[in-house]
Amino acid sequence: xxxxxxxxxxxxxxxxxxxxxxxxxxxxxxxxxxxxxxxxxxxxxxxxxxxxxxxxxxxxxxxxxxxxxxxxxxxxxxxxxxxxxxxxxxxxxxxxxxxxxxxxxxxxxxxxxxxxxxxxxxxxxxxxxxxxxxxxxxxxxxxxxxxxxxxxxxxxxxxxxxxxxxxxxxxxxxxxxxxxxxxxxxxxxxxxxxxxxxxxxxxxxxxxxxxxxxxxxxxxxxxxxxxxxxxxxxxxxxxxxxxxxxxxxxxxxxxxxxxxxxxxxxxxxxxxxxxxxxxxxxxxxxxxxxxxxxxxxxxxxxxxxxxxxxxxxxxxxxxxxxxxxxxxxxxxxxxxxxxxxxxxxx
Amino acid sequence: xxxxxxxxxxxxxxxxxxxxxxxxxxxxxxxxxxxxxxxxxxxxxxxxxxxxxxxxxxxxxxxxxxxxxxxxxxxxxxxxxxxxxxxxxxxxxxxxxxxxxxxxxxxxxxxxxxxxxxxxxxxxxxxxxxxxxxxxxxxxxxxxxxxxxxxxxxxxxxxxxxxxxxxxxxxxxxxxxxxxxxxxxxxxxxxxxxxxxxxxxxxxxxxxxxxxxxxxxxxxxxxxxxxxxxxxxxxxxxxxxxxxxxxxxxxxxxxxxxxxxxxxxxxxxxxxxxxxxxxxxxxxxxxxxxxxxxxxxxxxxxxxxxxxxxxxxxxxxxxxxxxxxxxxxxxxxxxxxxxxxxxxxxxxxxxxxxxxxxxxxxxxxxxxxxxxxxxxxxxxxxxxxxxxxxxxxxxxxxxxxxxxxxxxxxxxxxxxxxxxxxxxxxxxxxxxxxxxxxxxxxxxxxxxxxxxxxxxxxxxxxxxxxxxxxxxxxxxxxxxxxxxxxxxxxxxxxxx
Numbered sequence: 106x107x108x109x110x111x112x113x114x115x116x117x118x119x120x121x122x123x124x125x126x127x128x129x130x131x132x133x134x135x136x137x138x139x140x141x142x143x144x145x146x147x148x149x150x151x152x153x154x155x156x157x158x159x160x161x162x163x164x165x166x167x168x169x170x171x172x173x174x175x176x177x178x179x180x181x182x183x184x185x186x187x188x189x190x191x192x193x194x195x196x197x198x199x200x201x202x203x204x205x206x207x208x209x210x211x212x213x214x215x216x217x218x219x220x221x222x223x224x225x226x227x228x229x230x231x232x233x234x235x236x237x238x239x240x241x242x243x244x245x246x247x248x249x250x251x252x253x254x255x256x257x258x259x260x261x262x263x264x265x266x267x268x269x270x271x272x273x274x275x276x277x278x279x280x281x282x283x284x285x286x287x288x289x290x291x292x293x294x295x296x297x298x299x300x301x302x303x304x305x306x307x308x309x310x311x312x313x314x315x316x317x318x319x320x321x322x323x324x325x326x327x328x329x330x331x332x333x334x335x336x337x338x339x340x341x342x343x344x345x346x347x348x349x350x351x352x353x354x355x356x357x358x359x360x361x362x363x364x365x366x367x368x369x370x371x372x373x374x375x376x377x378x379x380x381x382x383x384x385x386x387x388x389x390x391x392x393x394x395x396x397x398x399x400x401x402x403x404x405x406x407x408x409x410x411x412x413x414x415x416x417x418x419x420x421x422x423x424x425x426x427x428x429x430x431x432x433x434x435x436x437x438x439x440x441x442x443x444x445x446x447x448x449x450x451x
Numbered sequence: 452x453x454x455x456x457x458x459x460x461x462x463x464x465x466x467x468x469x470x471x472x473x474x475x476x477x478x479x480x481x482x483x484x485x486x487x488x489x490x491x492x493x494x495x496x497x498x499x500x501x502x503x504x505x506x507x508x509x510x511x512x513x514x515x516x517x518x519x520x521x522x523x524x525x526x527x528x529x530x531x532x533x534x535x536x537x538x539x540x541x542x543x544x545x546x547x548x549x550x551x552x553x554x555x556x557x558x559x560x561x562x563x564x565x566x567x568x569x570x571x572x573x574x575x576x577x578x579x580x581x582x583x584x585x586x587x588x589x590x591x592x593x594x595x596x597x598x599x600x601x602x603x604x605x606x607x608x609x610x611x612x613x614x615x616x617x618x619x620x621x622x623x624x625x626x627x628x629x630x631x632x633x634x635x636x637x638x639x640x641x642x643x644x645x646x647x648x649x650x651x652x653x654x655x656x657x658x659x660x661x662x663x664x665x666x667x668x669x670x671x672x673x674x675x676x677x678x679x680x681x682x683x684x685x686x687x688x689x690x691x692x693x694x695x696x697x698x699x700x701x702x703x704x705x706x707x708x709x710x711x712x713x714x715x716x717x718x719x720x721x722x723x724x725x726x727x728x729x730x731x732x733x734x735x736x737x738x739x740x741x742x743x744x745x746x747x748x749x750x751x752x753x754x755x756x757x758x759x760x761x762x763x764x765x766x767x768x769x770x771x772x773x774x775x776x777x778x779x780x781x782x783x784x785x786x787x788x789x790x791x792x793x794x795x796x797x798x799x800x801x802x803x804x805x806x807x808x809x810x811x812x813x814x815x816x817x818x819x820x821x822x823x824x825x826x827x828x829x830x831x832x833x834x835x836x837x838x839x840x841x842x843x844x845x846x847x848x849x850x851x852x853x854x855x856x857x858x859x860x861x862x863x864x865x866x867x868x869x870x871x872x873x874x875x876x877x878x879x880x881x882x883x884x885x886x887x888x889x890x891x892x893x894x895x896x897x898x899x900x901x902x903x904x905x906x907x908x909x910x911x912x913x914x915x916x917x918x919x920x921x922x923x924x925x926x927x928x929x930x931x932x933x934x935x936x937x938x939x940x941x942x943x944x945x946x947x
Contacts, residue, residue: 112703113679113723115711206513206687209696210706214512221513266724370725422724 111368114266118211120423121204122267123274128201130275132194132227133251134282135184138289140244141316145293145309146177155180157292161285164192181235185243188228194247198227213261216254223250266368269360273418276357280350281411284404286317287340291401310336317348334392337400341407342387350407351387354380357414372421379414386410459487460875465884469615469872471536478539480936482651487875489647490534495881502533502877505643514635516690516920529632530925532876533644536887536907540935543654543903546609546617549800550891551899552791554605557624557778558895559794561601565591565774575793576786580810584783586776588739590746594763596772597670598897603734603770604663605893606630606906609801611872617801618869620888622787624779625771626736629906629920630892631697634659636928652933654903659892660701663734666896667702670768671731678731680704681721683712685737685753695736702734709737714757717764732768733758739773781830781864782808805867809860818856818865822849825865827856840916842868871916874927876909886910888918889929904929 138158145154155177159168164183171190173179188195202224209217227247234243255275262268293309296302310333314320323339342351358380364370386407395403456463456473465473472483490498506528509515515526538546563570564581571578581587606627608620637656640648664680671678684695686708699706711721712730720727735742741751743758761767777783783790785806791799807814807825818825822841829837839852856863873884891905907927908918918924 113705113721113725113728115705115707116722116724117708117711118705119724203687206692206696207706209513210699217513218511222511270724368725372725 112265114270116423118208119267119270120419121208122211122271123418123423125201125204125208126271126274127278128197128204129251129254130278130282132197132201133248134279134286135192135194135197136244136247136251137316137318138282138286139181139184140241140248141286141289141312143240144312145289147294150294151177153294157289158184160292161288162192164190167192178235181240182232185230185235186232195227195230198224211263211267213257213263215257215261219253219257223254226250266364266370269364269368270422272360273357276353276360277411277415277418279348280353281408283317283340283348283350283353284407286313287337288401288404289313306333307331313340317346319346319348322346334396337396338392350411351384354383354387358384361418370422373418374421376414376417376421379410379417383407383410383414455484456487459491460882462880463875463882463884465873467613468870468884468886469611469613470884471611471872471874471887472534473875474615476539476542478541478935478937479537479932480934482537482930482932482936485651486535486537486647490875490882493646498533498877501643502531505531505533505639508639508642509635513693514631515693529920530911530923531636531639532874532885532909532911532925532927533640533647534875534877534882535640535647535928535930536874536889536909537930537932538889538904539937540932541937542617543931545800546889546891547901547903549617549619550605550607550893550901552795552797552800553607553619553622553787554602554893554895554899556787556791556794557602557605557622557775558599560790561772561775561778562595562599563794564777566593566595570790570793573793575789576783580780580782580786581777584777584780586739586774586780588774588777590759591772591774597672597768600670600770600895600897601772601775602778603666603670603772603895604630605895606890607893609889609891609905610804610869611889613870613872615872618804619787619799619801620804621781622779622784623890624775626738627890627892628691628694628736629890629908629926630659630902631694632926633892633902633904633906633929634701635697636926640928651930654931654933656903659894659902660698660703662894662900662902663698664702664704666894666900667704667732667734667768667770669896670770672765672768673731675731679721679729680732680734681707681712681730683707683709683733683735683737683755685741689736691736698734704734709751709753709755712755712758714755714761717757717761717766719755719758719761719767730767732770734770739776742769742773781828782810782861785864804869807865809856809863809865814865815856815860818863819853821865822853824868826868827852827863827865829862830864838917840868868916874907874909876911876927878911878913880913883913885913886916886918887927903931 142154142158147154152175156175158180159165167190168183171183171187173183183190184193186195187193188199190196202220205212205217205220230243233239262271290309290313296305311320314323314336317340319339323336327335339346341349343349344351344355346352358377361373361377361380365373463473472486509528509531515528560570570576571581602624604627606623606629608623609617610620611617634656667680668678680702681704682695682699682702684692684706686692689695695706705721707721713720713722713727719730721730737753740748741753743754743756744751745756746759762769784803785808788799788803791797807818809815809818818827825841827839827841839848841849844852871886871888874887875882876885878885887907887909889905889907892902894900907929908924909927910916910918911923911925
């Protein structure tokens with residue numbers, strides 16, 4: 106192989122790729138979450154089930170401020186129609202596409218075209234698409250839209266430094282979203298007790314496994330006797346489950362390592378330390394302890410560690426072009442380079 | 452119109468205008484007939500279906516420009532007409548030479564007015580038109596540029612009159628846009644109308660990116676064998692952003708915004724994931740005013756503080772150079788034939804449209820006396836804004852123009868109304884004649900290279916003469932025939 110010259114990756118573009126991947130991963134997982142929430146609905150308690158979605162995304166304040174009230178229809182609209190809600194699917198996709206516009210020279214034409222067409226589809230979702238059985242079909246189409254993106258990316262993107270940042274963003278977001286998927290179980294209502302409760306609980310766990318695309322894989326390697334901690338184990342730290350935070354963290358580590366070894370990017374030391382901490386948190390805390398002290402708090406902690414990891418990656422590679430990193434920029438990435446360029450000329 | 456077209460398209464009537472397809476041209480050989488027959492073979496309905504599929508393709512691919520009006524921004528595609536415009540080999544030979552000639556004169560003119568100013572001292576052009584011009588940049592005075600090239604990328608707007616003669620309508624020497632459509636239109640034609648093109652040898656348009664990058668490397672400072680070239684864009688809100696992306700991709704260079712660049716010790720760097728990396732040539736698609744807040748508009752957030760300092764220190768090349776706007780000004784345009792003659796001792800290979808300069812008493816008098824026959828244009832505007840077409844204006848409109856021009860004659864020129872040539876275009880009524888122009892693109896590093904063809908812009912409204920994209924114009928693929936059919940014509944006496 107001949108030596109290729111290093112064209113240099115702009116820090117802004119690296120950050121753009123990182124966030125484009127995050128936004129798209131977020132879209133897919135939001136569709137999964139909405140789908141599973143629907144299966145948690147029980148007659149008379151729709152609102153509780155749907156408000157759980159608001160809670161696990163920490164959107165309570167945002168939801169009320171945008172003039173919505175706590176009922177099922179409003180929650181669905183908040184996430185599927187409300188472009189003004191930054192956590193909605195249309196808003197995330199808008200952000201992904203805006204990033205993509207700045208990244209066009211680094212993307213394949215096929216990636217761009219699919220994203221463009223998918224964006225148009227999502228921006229045309231109507232209230233009718235949220236009704237009855239249409240909702241599940243809609244979620245499937247959204248999920249498949251992102252999967253098509255992921256597949257095209259996998260098959261067409263050039264594996265230079267840019268790709269590593271795309272992957273870093275994707276895995277961080279995926280790890281985060283899986284913790285939220287698990288969390289939703291603890292907002293779900295259960296019958297008071299006895300056989301009815303046991304069956305309902307099993308149904309809910311199965312729904313979560315399905316939403317995380319892990320149902321059959323889990324069955325294959327789980328014990329005959331169903332135990333909730335096995336599901337938690339599978340979703341959080343099965344090293345072969347593509348959506349488990351453990352697998353994601355291992356990939357992140359390997360990518361950071363490659364960036365250092367193959368591209369001479371040695372600034373990622375702090376990020377690698379954060380990876381180490383995350384891996385310890387995922388592996389070294391006993392499940393029984395987690396379940397006893399509260400899964401919700403533990404998941405919160407994983408999310409915080411992931412945010413800190415994203416922050417460390419930002420400080421190492423993206424910050425050179427923008428002098429002052431803000432705390433918010435670690436939670437919500439740039440949807441556009443608008444911070445750096447106000448519209449002065451047309 | 453020859454019999455064959457009357458037979459195929461009985462409804463098609465270009466009237467008194469030169470038609471780019473049906474007016475007989477010996478050097479076009481059988482191509483116009485083939486085209487008409489093939490279009491006829493496809494049929495109107497299938498043609499419309501394919502044209503609409505082609506436009507969907509453009510939307511899916513985001514081949515769009517942005518129109519700003521009343522604070523809203525809308526992504527639009529440039530309407531695409533699937534019936535190509537055909538230029539013959541001898542026509543192109545003339546166009547190519549004329550464009551190179553014009554760019555050579557423009558560069559010599561710029562080198563002169565930012566140097567010793569002979570052209571003014573020798574009385575070829577009034578000094579106030581040059582030095583009093585809003586686009587004259589005193590910062591450029593006595594600052595020579597590599598190879599004397601100021602206008603690295605030039606777009607020259609050329610029209611064809613009723614007699615079929617080409618005329619230059621306007622020079623665009625700042626940051627001309629549209630070249631991406633030339634190449635995208637060709638790709639689109641190859642995808643959606645391969646049967647129209649089959650067996651017709653055309654000059655290719657794919658070489659633009661490579662040529663542009665080579666020119667950018669040629670003007671880079673020092674003798675760096677592999678200089679870092681970047682494309683500087685105002686960002687995604689610019690109406691030509693798609694083109695910036697396109698060109699960065701075609702050249703294979705980073706697309707940067709001002710915030711990606713920084714100047715240290717009079718050297719320009721870009722901010723990468725591994726720190727600062729030197730930049731040697733900047734192909735900028737940003738107006739002069741916005742380039743460097745230290746020198747020009749202090750409120751510009753789009754530029755790079757210190758850029759001009761680095762440039763003047765000889766550490767970076769900027770293309771196009773600062774201050775080229777003075778050369779493509781509509782008032783200076785009127786002097787271009789004399790400027791060409793002055794520097795090159797040649798007649799212009801393609802003439803200007805006759806132009807009356809309202810700052811000159813006789814020009815003003817003539818203009819005001821013939822307002823109803825003339826096209827009046829403000830000199831400082833682009834994009835077709837502020838133009839009044841006398842023969843089509845109402846009495847009230849003409850009175851208003853008279854007042855505006857009388858109040859500020861220096862700002863106006865007028866030209867006779869030219870019957871722009873037409874091309875058959877897919878329209879509401881079927882295949883109808885629509886007016887069009889041509890913008891060839893010329894890339895200059897050490898030498899000039901002209902992209903075969905150029906952008907054919909077409910007024911999609913029946914009878915309209917305004918082809919600008921901001922005013923609803925569309926575009927066509929422009930075919931330059933590689934084969935010179937006049938050589939096959941036995942009446943010309945040429946033998947192979």
